[in-house]
Amino acid sequence: MPPAERWKHRLALLLAGFVAGPLVAATPVIEIEIRDHLFYPPEVVVPADTKVKLLIKNLDPTPEEFESYELNREKVISGNSQAVIFIGPLPPGEYPFFGEFYPKTAQGKVLVK
Amino acid sequence: MLLTSVILILQEILEAAMLISILAVISRQQQRQLTWLPAGLLSGGILALLYAANMRSISEWFDYVGQEVVNAALQVSIALAIVLLTWLVCAARARGSLEQNRPGTSLDRRFVHVAALTISLAVTREGSEIAVYLGGFMQQPDKLQAVLTGSAIGAGIGISFGFLIYYGLLALRGRHGAWLPLLLLGLFCGNMLSQSALQLTQADLLPAGPFLWDSSAWLPESSVIGRLLYALVGYESRPSALEVCAYLLGVSAVLVSAALARIRR
Numbered sequence: 132m133p134p135a136e137r138w139k140h141r142l143a144l145l146l147a148g149f150v151a152g153p154l155v156a157a158t159p160v161i162e163i164e165i166r167d168h169l170f171y172p173p174e175v176v177v178p179a180d181t182k183v184k185l186l187i188k189n190l191d192p193t194p195e196e197f198e199s200y201e202l203n204r205e206k207v208i209s210g211n212s213q214a215v216i217f218i219g220p221l222p223p224g225e226y227p228f229f230g231e232f233y234p235k236t237a238q239g240k241v242l243v244k
Numbered sequence: 245m246l247l248t249s250v251i252l253i254l255q256e257i258l259e260a261a262m263l264i265s266i267l268a269v270i271s272r273q274q275q276r277q278l279t280w281l282p283a284g285l286l287s288g289g290i291l292a293l294l295y296a297a298n299m300r301s302i303s304e305w306f307d308y309v310g311q312e313v314v315n316a317a318l319q320v321s322i323a324l325a326i327v328l329l330t331w332l333v334c335a336a337r338a339r340g341s342l343e344q345n346r347p348g349t350s351l352d353r354r355f356v357h358v359a360a361l362t363i364s365l366a367v368t369r370e371g372s373e374i375a376v377y378l379g380g381f382m383q384q385p386d387k388l389q390a391v392l393t394g395s396a397i398g399a400g401i402g403i404s405f406g407f408l409i410y411y412g413l414l415a416l417r418g419r420h421g422a423w424l425p426l427l428l429l430g431l432f433c434g435n436m437l438s439q440s441a442l443q444l445t446q447a448d449l450l451p452a453g454p455f456l457w458d459s460s461a462w463l464p465e466s467s468v469i470g471r472l473l474y475a476l477v478g479y480e481s482r483p484s485a486l487e488v489c490a491y492l493l494g495v496s497a498v499l500v501s502a503a504l505a506r507i508r509r
Contacts, residue, residue, distance in 0.1 A: 158448075182448070182452060184448075192383070193380040193381075193383075193384070194299075194376045194377065194379070194380045196373070196376075196377075200460075200464070200465040200466050200470075200481070201460070201482070203442060203480065203482060203483075203484075204446055206311060206312075206446070207299060207303075207311065207373060207376050208303070209299050209300040209303065209376070210380065212300050212303065212304075213308070214303060214308060214311075215307070215308035215309060216446060217445070217446060217447065217448040217452070219452065220452060220454075222454075231252060232248070232252070232377055232380065233248070234248055235248070
């Protein structure tokens, strides 16, 4: 391919990426429940280098605050309500999180693989 | 429960206590009254209770990211108010005469209004989390006493820390006494913008990027010093490039504002 053609080709690919990207790459949703000040499941596995939507359902009547130093995330979740927190894209590793209002029991981690 | 409440309330209070201390020092240096403090605390307290009472519905706004949007709006407003305050403070300094700052003059009135607004917004943001936390224990009388005791201890430590900063800064004389409170105000402004960028990233309204650096191995955010630095200057062990840019933008805005106010003397 001559250089000019090659650049056109690249530009077309780039534009196609911008247009089609959001349509093709639907953000995976991971559900976590809070019951009796515990996270269920306590460990969730998410793909590396991918943006993920955490859907956290607080089934307790009391509020909780989702907090993670490793994920840089912090959010109050009222009792009997749900919250959305976007995380990633992240490199592989372990990312602990906890409930700041009941940290003795509310512990969990995100495993990025 | 007791220790958890101590830590939680302390963390929430530290940030506001530091901002109040810095503004109080600046006020005292310019021989102003602290009339903005009760006004800011009272209005902030009421707004915090309203925010907390409506936390559930606010969280559902904008497809479940309402909390992030409101918090980011509060933080950006605090940052803007700080930039304006810096201008008012430096303009007063540049004029030199303390006559300009006497209660009732236009510069003084504007300072009082903007300082009250700044404190009000800061208390709304931090106070709402405290109100949600304590509100959760209202139906649990068995735990309430321990939580209230812990909260009182946490609040006591936080307020003492505020006084420590206040008297520490006030004891500084000459040049240091003049620029250090402004520098801290600049760092606070950077912290607010950086936190707002993080909130909007969490809501997927701003793009997430890779960590710019990772200092979690030698100064973890979960450590006591890490938490203290987080509350005071917005320390993050793994910030994104966007957060760092927002931080630098906040600090620069305060410095530019101070410089412009001096030039216009």
